[in-house]
Amino acid sequence: MKELNFHRASSVEDAVASLKKAESGKYLSGGQSLLPVLKLEMAAPSDLVSVAKIKDLHGIRVEPGKVMIGATTTHAEVAASAEIRAAIPGLAALAEHIGDAQVRNRGTIGGSIAHADPAADYPAALVALGATVKTDRRTISADAFFTGLFETALEADELVTAVHFPVPERSAYAKFASHASKYAICGVMVAKTASGVRVAVTGAGPSVFRVEAMEKALSARFAPESLDGITVPSADLQDGGDASAEYRAHLVTVMAKRAVAAALG
């Protein structure tokens, strides 16, 4: 790992100003994805700007119809939140099954979505629930946030400050996880709201994606059987690693059915 400058930011303004000043800086939150990247020398920033102690970035606020999660809130905190369990149980359950205890105690929602790993769990939740991402300078819809493999709509020095979720009528997440890492080989989140159903898939493709045919069928009748015979083409899916593209395509329908069954309780 190359030598670098370390800054501990005290505020959002301080963090953004420090990154702007750096030759090639990176924000550091829980370090669960960035530190392995640095150790493997897949990136060599001149500066790390830690956002972990910025008070304004941390915490959970639940109000009627909406849930706000600050960027540095850990997966363990989301999983343990009684308020989130009551408002969006599928979201708390998703956080509970990220990685292992160490990853959940250090890893944060802001770091996870900024990293945009194709097998990460949160992207499915954000897209299915129709969340919005707040940054230091704007609001980005989840549909526009995830733009590709490890790619987001964030500018190089843009800081995620929070994620806002509308509370759905029902939602659930079903994941077929890698035994080794617990990352999703295929994970599907379904969310039913007054305006219809959204289905978002992570792990199977190069980035999170929605399945329109499933959304239509479930909006007409919210039941696992509504998905009988609906499949996604394997051509655009990840091929190799833990599973072939054909197997991932099969899993999308199986996990979607399981998620609907779980949402129905």
Ligand SMILES: Cc1cc2nc3c(=O)[nH]c(=O)nc-3n(C[C@H](O)[C@H](O)[C@H](O)COP(=O)(O)OP(=O)(O)OC[C@H]3O[C@@H](n4cnc5c(N)ncnc54)[C@H](O)[C@@H]3O)c2cc1C
């Ligand atoms: C063994 C292992 C197993 C894992 N299993 C899973 C799993 O099952 N499911 C899953 O979803 N994830 C899994 N992860 C990833 C984990 O969830 C990470 O916590 C997450 O991907 C990154 O969050 P972090 O806070 O650690 O971010 P960091 O590692 O600190 O940062 C990651 C990236 O995000 C940027 N960043 C961080 N915070 C912000 C911010 N506020 N605004 C803008 N950019 C920011 C950083 O610059 C960096 O590029 C696993 C990780 C490990 C090591």
